[in-house]
Amino acid sequence: MKSTSTLVLAAAAFAALLVAPAAIAADLTDVGYLDQAAVGALPQFQRANAQVAQYKSQLDPQFAAAMKRAHNDADRQRISGEFQQKFLDKQRQVLGPLFARAQTAIAQVASNQRLSVVVDKRIVVFGGQNITKSVVDLVNGPGPVVPPASTPPPAVIGFVDQSQIDQLPKIKAANDNFLKFANDARQSALQKMQAAKNNQQQQQQIFQQYQKSLTDEQNRTLKPLVDQTRSAMATVANQKHLILVIDRADIIYGGADITADVQNALK
């Protein structure tokens, strides 16, 4: 009787282990997140942005005057390039040091809290470590922010730069073709809608046909490439023992960049 009870208890404990993982998953997360808007709203960032905007407002009349003096399109292009470079230089000069300080602060907080990756707050729906306040305190603190002594530990989250993937010839060609198709479809829909300007029902039908044509074309030309890209990402991520892959724009610190591997896999 005693041995039966023991067996029942042991089995129950084993079953409990299977159905209640909550108790044993504690303290696993090394994923942090940051509210970038909160950092951007800091007075020093606001001042810097105002400074850049003021510089642009000074540059605009000079640009307009220079463009008026331009003799041809080549002149206009050259002038446009020169002024844009001036603006970018100023932007770098004013905002660059602030970004560098914020990035060092993020690195230090991440290191202190043993985070392997820091992502944008927008993509976190549950859990994770919010490091916004620590980063803001550090950025606002006196003196230089000291970089951490160690680099982030290997991450289980990887990222891809989708804009680079989009530049692969076959993907770029597909995107360009789709844009052209969408533009033609829009022009055609517009003409039909103008012809049916007093018939709302007909206009509704034209609009629905227009939307359907876009969806069909998207499914026909772009979806296979999207699926292929996702599959390549999953394969590379598997090889690198990554758990998830996110877009580069959502990564703030750490993470494994697998863009080049995915590009190679897609070639």
Added chain:
Amino acid sequence: MSKMRSNRRIFAGLAVAIVMLAGCAQPRADDPNVRGIGYVRLEEVLKKHPLYPQLSQIDDSIDALGLRSLGAGSVPHTGKQIATQTKELNAELKAAQDRANVILRQKQLDYAQREQAAISAALAAAGAGTNGAQSAQAMQNISAAQAQQVTAQANSDFGQYQQSVIAQSNAALQSIGAQLGARADRAFGQRATQLQERESQLSLELSQQDANKRLQLRMKLNGLALPDATRKQYRDELAALDRNEANVVAAQRARDQQTLATYRAQLNTQVRNEMASQSAKIHADTQAKLQTRRNEVSQQVSSQLQGLRPAAVPSNLPAATRDRIAEIDRTFKAKFQADAQKTIAQYQATKAELDARYAELQGADASATGAAHTQLGQLQRERDDLYNKMVEQIRRDAGTVAAKRGLQVVLVNIEAAPGGIDLTGDVERDIESLHE
């Protein structure tokens, strides 16, 4: 023996229970392939949300409004466009009035001539041939000098009018050319600004994205016991980062310049085509104006020459002939009235159509002050508000599901997920239960 059998039954039962539990067990939060990480495919869950049809409807409205407001000549956006269209409508109305007047005058003349012919025939039949012959003679006796004077004056007036109309057309063409050129310049400027802002954004993003790598390299360079070769390698890598960023921005700028060059060529073609079209329209208008004036002048001359004609009906006619002439006069006046009524009805129909367009224009007047954009903006705000509410609810649900599953972090916007726990199905079921 019976105890043994009982134990075996318990073992068997437990084994079955364990196998069943193990069979339906989901990945554990501490699995090496999960490590406390879950994810939700937000866009899929959104589609199951009870408010998704509303969101979809707003999206459609935004698309439809966007499409309509892009259409040339559909919803005007500026007071200037309204003024231009009103002016065009005024011109069309005036043209319709002029056209109706010309037709009426022509008909009046036709009927008067036919009446005159009928009266002459009646007089001849009544034996007043002498009077008819005298009238004809009187016609021939109109002074050639008077006729020449009338014609010369009319030709001179017409010449002046012609010159003034052509001068107006030339001025209008010049003004349109300047307007089209200015519009093309504005469009080009807007596109250039857009591209510049994109380059600026790209430059910022690049420096932000590389900040992590840059920082790591600087940290490594801070190491005191760093061999010279390694230090150089890190410095080179730093320089390479700068170079790469500059190259990417430069490549983007080159592409943008190419885009701008193509856009400029496209704008130039558009200006040329529009100019040709406007020029043809103005030319046609000018010709129409001149033709109308020519008709008017011709009628004036004819009318003035007719005014020089002596009275056709003698005063000493018999009563029967007078009655016959009166009858002819009534008949032709009635025919003219009926015919003129048709022309007036046609004019009224044109005017009604123009009135409708005026009304439509008045309706669109509100959009001239930005109503179309306001409506778009309002819809976009409604959409954002609804979307945020839906996402917030999904976040809360995902949080509850994640806590139950013992996860540490749940992310959205996932590109690929070879590991982790997919909570999409669970959250979808929770959200769908809101329907019930």
